[in-house]
Amino acid sequence: MSHHIALVSRPRIAPAPVRARSSAGPAQIRRALSGPGPRRNYTTTVRVATDAASASSSAADDAVDDPYPGIDTNGVDLDEFEQFVMSMQADFIADMEALDGSEDHKFGLDAWVRGEPGSGFGVTRVLEGGDVFEKAAANVSIIRGVLTPERAKAMSSRGRDCVDPAGGQPYSAAALSVVIHPKSPMVPTFRADVRRFTVAGTSWFGGGADLTPYYLFEEDAREFHAHWRRVCDAHDPEVLAKKMCKRWCDDYFYIPARGEHRGVGGVFFDDLQATDAEAFTRAVAQHWTKSYQPIVNRRRVEPYGEEQMRWHQQRRGRYVEFNLLYDRGVRFGLDGGRVESIMVSAPPRVRWDYDVQPAAGSREAALVEVLMNPRDW
Amino acid sequence: MSHHIALVSRPRIAPAPVRARSSAGPAQIRRALSGPGPRRNYTTTVRVATDAASASSSAADDAVDDPYPGIDTNGVDLDEFEQFVMSMQADFIADMEALDGSEDHKFGLDAWVRGEPGSGFGVTRVLEGGDVFEKAAANVSIIRGVLTPERAKAMSSRGRDCVDPAGGQPYSAAALSVVIHPKSPMVPTFRADVRRFTVAGTSWFGGGADLTPYYLFEEDAREFHAHWRRVCDAHDPEVLAKKMCKRWCDDYFYIPARGEHRGVGGVFFDDLQATDAEAFTRAVAQHWTKSYQPIVNRRRVEPYGEEQMRWHQQRRGRYVEFNLLYDRGVRFGLDGGRVESIMVSAPPRVRWDYDVQPAAGSREAALVEVLMNPRDW
Known part of the structure; x- marks a missing residue:
């Protein structure tokens, strides 16, 4: 459990085969979700448990005909960025399974489609009870819809000029969100996402990666921020300097009622429309593992006891408070998303x-x- | 630990002595709260731990001169309803300590004052780690302030006619909120409050009591609702029928993203301005113990194991989701209150x-x- 693993994220555009799939039946079995209610307009297409037996079933046979084995894309033709997020999800999961090292706890696969054909789908993948990661998730969602007046108004008031505040324009959204909650209080939580929102031919990109430690190791915070500074420096300096991704991250992940930031930050950006916005967004996702893996390997061996576990769980309460009280993505997602x-x-x-x-x-x-008092690491 | 206790709430208007007080120094020791930030405009006046040694120190000597021993009212003269909530807090705590039965876990006392003299104070009392109650709290807050335009607008849009939407009117608020989280998944959570809001000589009353079980015992839900029906029937039937307190409770404690209600409900009302609104509100507080105590006594002896504890904690997650996502009081309180x-x-x-x-x-x-699917119990 304390072995160190060197991993390298593999920049890759072509869709990667998703490794887990149902061994119990055809790929597009639809199972109605058990919860009723008008907002539960989702159907689970395939579900694979996190035990090793089902996760190890190979998808190689289908790989040519079916680029996303076990996943029903609900009639949505994926463009290149959407293929990228599917591919990144598979890469990140492979990296995290290797880093966790558990033989019998792998990421399960829960794929679902939205109501109407063509309106989108999602792929939720979760590992629970790993050797290092108590809970880890990586979710793709691909949505096609028409802007409601409320949402259009909110977007145009945030400076998205080509959005008609009256609503009615078609939009698409694609996102990959990941979160890693390690078992040890000495290993920080890692949260990251990349997202694209498109209306009337214009796309905005957003994303980031941030670290929430429960015990502070200054070396980790410095290394994490240095990593992200290098990634930012390799892209359009003018746009990124203006956006001040580190400061933006500190500002966003803040709990006003507590006067506390959620963690030591990292990088965060939204509404990015620069020439290389997409390239930068892809680079961010490709660097997640590289920014986090050395920290996990260093801290997984730190000793801890009951008292540290208690503090860990108390501080996790702050994580929940931020998510439910302030996180825009969570609040938006709960308003009609798959809960x-x-x-x-x-x-x-x-x-x-x-x-x-x-x-x-x-x-x-x-x-x-x-x-x-956030520092400049 | 499984003894049954018969308790009767004692309707009482005169201020009851608060039993716990600091044995370490003068009653109005002020200790700055450790957290900084512009919204932390609170000072702790006295703090007593929950261990039996400090809680047992008697306040009898001061009772004549100091009606609220250990508590700095920050220059606020309490009117009759405010005295009532102070008194009810003491009664409810005495009832819950007797019901819990632990010798060495009692309610601690954390009293605090708001910034300026005359702007209000609070008394937070918490028991943790009792024999039956894992965490129980009863909080009074008494606030004097001036309406901001934002809040005045929101209030007048909710039909409070005498509120000037421009703001600037003085207001006062008084509330007692209680919550009991039992250790056993077989004993339901009890939440209740009473509150009064006054602007320009007009007062609105609100309050309620509701039950959140983790395992359903139909007898408990039926008995609880029958109790509250009797309390409601003893008061202005027209107003209460119109307000439909049971239905109101179901509607309020609802998690739209889950399509679930928080518990089996009870009674809930707000903005009540009827002739006997205050008498009804007092009656509600006086019946809390009587509605809950028989259920605790019946269920504290039910056996349970690891699996039930896991379900208990998972369902408590829903409780947190409701509180942070939807509860008006919590969201309002976190916007400037003592977190x-x-x-x-x-x-x-x-x-x-x-x-x-x-x-x-x-x-x-x-x-x-x-x-x-809420039932008519």
Whole structure:
């Protein structure tokens, strides 16, 4: 469990075969979700449990005819960026399974389609109870729709000029979101996403990657930010300097009621429309593993006890507070999205104890100090 | 630990002595809260831990001179309803400590004042780790302020006619909120509050009490609702029939993203301005213990194991989702209130596991069924 693994993300545009698939029946078995209600307009197409036996079934036979084995794309023809997010999901999962190292806990596959043909689909992949990762998720969603007046108005007020505030324009959205909640309080949580939103031929890109430690290792925070500075420096400096991705990340992941930031930050951007916005967005996703893996390998061997686990779970409460109170993506997703694909980002075990105040000079207090006063790492 | 206790709420208007107080120093020791930030405009006046030694110190000596021993009212003269909520808090805590039965876990006392003299104060009282109650809280807050334009506009749009939408009018608010999270998944969570909001000489009353079971015992739900029907029937039938407190409770405690209600409901009302609104509100608070105590006594002896504890913690996740996503009081409170006095309502141990679906015909499925389709108990 303490072996170190060197991984390299593989920049790759062509769709990668998704490795897990149902061994129990045809690829497009549709199973009605058990919950009723007008907003539950989703159908599960295939579900594979996280045990090794079902995950190891090979999809090689179908790979030529079916680029996304086990996944019903619901009549949506994927463009290059959408193929990229599907491919990145498979790569990231392969990297995280190797990093976790568990033989019998792999990412399960839960694929679902939206109501009408052509209106989109999603692929939710979750690992629970791994050796290093207590809960890890990587979700793709590909949506086609027509803007409601409410949403169009909100978007045009945020400066998206070609959006008609009256609504009615068709849009498409593609996103890959990942979150890794390690078992050890010494290994930070990693959250990241890439997304594209398109209306009337114009696309905006967004994404990022950020680190939420429970115990502060300054070396980790410095290395993580240095990694992302290098990625940013390799792209349009003018746009990125203007956008100040690090500062943007600190500003976004903030809990006003607590006066605390969620973690030590990283990179975050939205509404990016520069010439190389898509290339930058792809580069961000391709660097997720490289930015996180050395930190996992360093900290997985740190010892900890009951007291640190308690602090871990208390701090995970803050993670939930941010997600449910302030995260735009979560709140938007819960307003009509597939709820389990959104709430999968919640940490597994969480505690709320009354008014926990770390002792002055403690390691816990040192963490809170940097969460209240973000540093330039 | 399984003894049954018969309790009767004691209707009482005069302020009751708060039993716990600091044994370490003068009553109005002020300690700055450790968190910085512009919204943390609160000072803790006295803090007493939940251990029996400090809680047992008597306040009898001060009772004549100091009606709220250990509590700095920050220059606010309490009117009769405010005295009532202080008194009810003490009564409810005494009832819950007797019901819990733990010798060495009592409600601690955390009293705090808002920034300027005369702008209000609060009394947060929390028991953690009791024999029956894993976490229980009863909070008073008494606030004096001036309406902001945003809040005035929201209030007048909700039909509060005498509120000037431009803001600037003085207001006062008084509330007692309680929540009981039992350790056993067989004992339901109880949440209740009473509140009064006053602007320009007009007062609106609100409050309620509701039950969130983790395993369904139909007898408990029936008895709880029958109790509250009797309380409602003893008051202005026209107003209460119009307000349909049971239906109102079901409507309010609802998670749209899940298509689920939070629990089996109870009674809930807001903006009540009828002739006997205050008397009804007081009666509600006076009946909390009587509606909950027999259920606790019946279910505390039910056996349970690991599997039921896991379900308990998963369902508590729904409780948090409702509180953070939809509860008006929580969201309002976090926007400038004392955060720990709001978040104390969160359950202690919580889990989020991916896409938990109870097996058909299981006890867990029976619970979800009534949460999706509220019954007339």
